[in-house]
Amino acid sequence: MDTVTVNDNYGYFVEDYVFEVIQATLCHEKAEGSVCSIILVGNEEIQKINYQYRNVDAITDVISFAFEDNQMILPDSMRVLGDIYICIPRMQEQAILYGHSEKREFSFLIVHGLLHLLGYDHIKPEEEKIMFALQDEILNCLGITR
Numbered sequence: 803m804d805t806v807t808v809n810d811n812y813g814y815f816v817e818d819y820v821f822e823v824i825q826a827t828l829c830h831e832k833a834e835g836s837v838c839s840i841i842l843v844g845n846e847e848i849q850k851i852n853y854q855y856r857n858v859d860a861i862t863d864v865i866s867f868a869f870e871d872n873q874m875i876l877p878d879s880m881r882v883l884g885d886i887y888i889c890i891p892r893m894q895e896q897a898i899l900y901g902h903s904e905k906r907e908f909s910f911l912i913v914h915g916l917l918h919l920l921g922y923d924h925i926k927p928e929e930e931k932i933m934f935a936l937q938d939e940i941l942n943c944l945g946i947t948r
Contacts, residue, residue: 805838806836823944833881840912842888863893868918869882869919909946
């Protein structure tokens with residue numbers, strides 16, 4: 803059983819589909835039984851976090867803090883994945899900018915953050931290709947498309 807908490811520090815109504823997206827991502831990646839937190843924040847808080855931990859003084863959409871980095875994962879053990887911070891105003895801006903729903907953008911950021919917690923990255927082009935294909939596959943399976 804997964805233990806995922808959503809801490810709404812921003813005041814954004816979290817709909818049930820959010821938990822379906824989380825469950826589908828963890829199931830797809832065979833990471834059932836995981837623990838993680840998703841924290842919803844505003845522009846000021848995400849900018850402070852981005853500066854403090856990445857030395858980037860800018861607002862961003864999502865930041866993930868993986869707890870499993872460089873740790874051996876034992877079969878059948880509970881996985882404590884980490885924390886995902888999602889900036890709600892940036893998510894809303896991007897939904898408009900990209901011409902799709904908030905549901906699609908919010909779901910994308912959840913999947914993106916979870917994949918980072920599970921060890922995926924997109925620094926190198928070949929990593930980006932893999933990670934972005936997984937994001938699309940998971941969202942398409944849920945019927946959450948652009």
